[in-house]
Amino acid sequence: MKWDPTRPLIVQNDMSVLFETNHPDYETVRQTLVKFADLVKSPEHLHTYRITPLSLWNAAAGGMRFAEMTVFLQNYAKFGVPTAVLSSMRKYVKRYGLLRMENVGDELYLVSEDTVVLKEICALDSLQSYLHDRRGDRAIAISPAHRGHLKQELTKLGYPVEDAAAYRQGEYVPISLCSDTDHADKPFQLRDYQKQAVDAFERIGDGRSIGSGVLVLPCGAGKTIIGIAAMARCSCATLILTSNVTSVRQWKREIIEKTDLTEDQVGEYSGAVKEVRPITIATYQIMTHRGSKDDQFSHMQLFHEREWGLIIYDEVHLLPAPVFRATADIQATKRLGLTATLIREDGREEDVFSLVGPRRYEMAWKELEAKGWIATVACKEIRVPLSTADRDQYAASGARQQFRIAGENAGKLDVIDHLLKLHAKEQKLIIGQYLDQLERIAAHTGAPLISGEMAHDDREKLYQQFKAGRLPLLIVSKVANFAVDLPDAAVAIQVSGSYGSRQEEAQRLGRILRPKRNGENAAVFYTIISEDTKEQDFALKRQLFLVEQGYQYSISAWTEQIQEGERDEVRAYLS
Incomplete structure (x- = not known):
């Protein structure tokens, strides 16, 4: 392809993308680029993005296709897109969904149409403790107890698993959102993007329920309301984990105000109060409390106190390592992560992807600002x-x-x-x-x-x-x-x-x-x-x-x- 100096992107062989910030289409180009590439440097005139396996898998999980990414890059790259970059992108995007977890009767299977890949995975020593009997060339039985740990290991090996296995319903708790007429002084109705976010979590419209994943929206966009709407959609006992007691109280106020749940159905589980109710809100700090570093975590049993049908991880980018380990053991429970950013200072974005779920929805901050x-x-x-x-x-x-x-x-x-x-x-x-x-x-x-x-x-x-x-x-x-x-x-x-x-x-x-x-x-x-x-x-x-x-x-x-x-x-x- 001929060089076109009017285009703002330079795509390099190492999967990095240089982006000229003074281009007239800067904002339009940026909004698409961030869907499948991560910003790594931002000097004044030339920003650097990097396309990574995880950024591509999150884009694929959110419904973005390889063709959409490549057409975009080809339309905006000064020198075209190197063949090696296209080849690597195709390989990684194709890997999302190449392996799936599915229920067949009462058994949980790891399945793939690619028999060669499945055979290679079955031969890996690091996975032997998770894999059971082969079921023909395209499936292998796995223990439900290993569902999370296997996804975690396969993601590290470069083979993200699309988890299509069933979730338990959990304890039934009827939950209805209050309409805008229920509280005349505080009218309430889901905004369009909030409904879209809940739909993305439950994947309404394609006949298949998802029930795990992360929704990324800015502070002030109503992530708490989205979580409450997901609770109403699931109508089950729900455990909500959040960052501090202030947040616990805010969740409780919003739940009581915006649903038909009563105060005695919503419990606080913190340092001062230990209430286990159909809807229970706890802090990450209390979940990871222990007397000394050699002791067991005092309150981790909260994950098993009730038949939770949904666990909401507020501020999922703050999820502590011990809660990751507990989350690996409860993969049959629906899991919703809420956050303003998927960035983690400890670099454990892959664990959020494999254990809580991939990014299902993201709303651009500037788009909400414009509206x-x-x-x-x-x-x-x-x-x-x-x-x-x-x-x-x-x-x-x-x-x-x-x-x-x-x-x-x-x-x-x-x-x-x-x-x-x-x-x-x-x-x-x-x-x-x-x-x-x-x-x-x-x-x-x-x-x-x-x-x-x-x-x-x-x-x-x-x-x-x-x-x-x-x-x-x-x-x-x-x-x-x-x-x-x-x-x-x-x-x-x-x-x-x-x-x-x-x-x-x-x-x-x-x-x-x-x-x-x-x-x-x-x-x-x-x-x-x-x-x-x-x-x-x-x-x-x-x-x-x-x-x-x-x-x-x-x-x-x-x-x-x-x-x-x-x-x-x-x-x-x-x-």
Whole structure:
């Protein structure tokens, strides 16, 4: 194919894709590319994506065909697509569904139309403990107890399994969603994309129920409501696992408000309360609690306390390793993962794929923003120099201490003062990693600080005051990264973070994504960075998440002279 300089992609033999960001079709191209490739670098003008087996399997599980991927690349690649890349893509896409798990009578089989592949798999020593008797050339019996472990091993070997085996119904619990007439003061109806997400989980329309997988939607898109709708669709006893007690209480409130379930049917299972009800909501922390590292996990038996028909993993990207192991043993139970990002800091995305399920649905953040379902956000990085004394200490310190010195840079206080004046009329959050730093900011601003050391009830009181508008500013530690519903927060100021965590960036951005009750659907996400330090290097990694979602990310250097133009720009944006 002839070179076409007007096209924005360069597809390389190593399965990487270079993407020119100044192309007029940038957003259209990006939205398709992210469906089957992962962003790995995002300098200003040229982003790098990588096509991986897992990114292709997730795309295939979501219904994207190989032909759609290749036609797209051929239409937008400057130099065409190398034959070796097309060959590798075809091989990996074809492997999804090459092996299937199916029920035949009372037995569970691993089946494949490719007899050569099945024979090769049967010969692998690492799989012998999972495989039983051959059933002709195209099937082999397996133990239901090994369903999850076998999928996990085969995924690692490059052969993802399409799990079409049956799920147990579980204990029957009739659940109906409240219509918009049931609560005149709080009308409720599923949005179109929420219904599509539930349909994708249950695969309505092709005559076959799926019942396992992950739904990826931004914070503020109503993942809790989608989970509740899935519960109503399944009408069975449900175990919900989530990140913290605040989230447990929010789930409980939403369930009681939006379904016909009563309060005595919905239980909380946490450090303070141990209720096992038809619908039970527990934290990951309580599930992984044990007296010492040599003890058994105290509460893992919750997975077997009732005949659960559905398990919902809220914030599935946070799933702890012990819960992965328990999940491998309960593959006959329907499993729904909810998350804003499939990125895991421990690199265990393959285990989410094999044990919870593949990505069944993903909604683009910018698409929801365009429709007004989430706030429009401007992302701004402000770079602040270290003082001479801090610079000397920084130069004499080790890598870990350098990152902390940069994070706690005292010069950030001047920027905070400026931003608080600039956004005097908006609801604001200051978010950080280090408690010492946050305590200094709290003392400096006079605003309350919420941290993990604060009692849950005291946190709730402050959240309620913020929601009511009586507190214009809250300072929050990483305890507020997850599942805190503060719909009127319009400004987030991030002063320090966990190295290059894209996962954390997603959660912090999510604090200001919910539509504002005053109708002004604009927000600003600031990150204050110490200039020419390791913090700046890690910020580049955190930005990957924002770029993946299509956000523009402006960078400016801090000067004590306040620019009138900057003030006018931000005020115009928020108005």
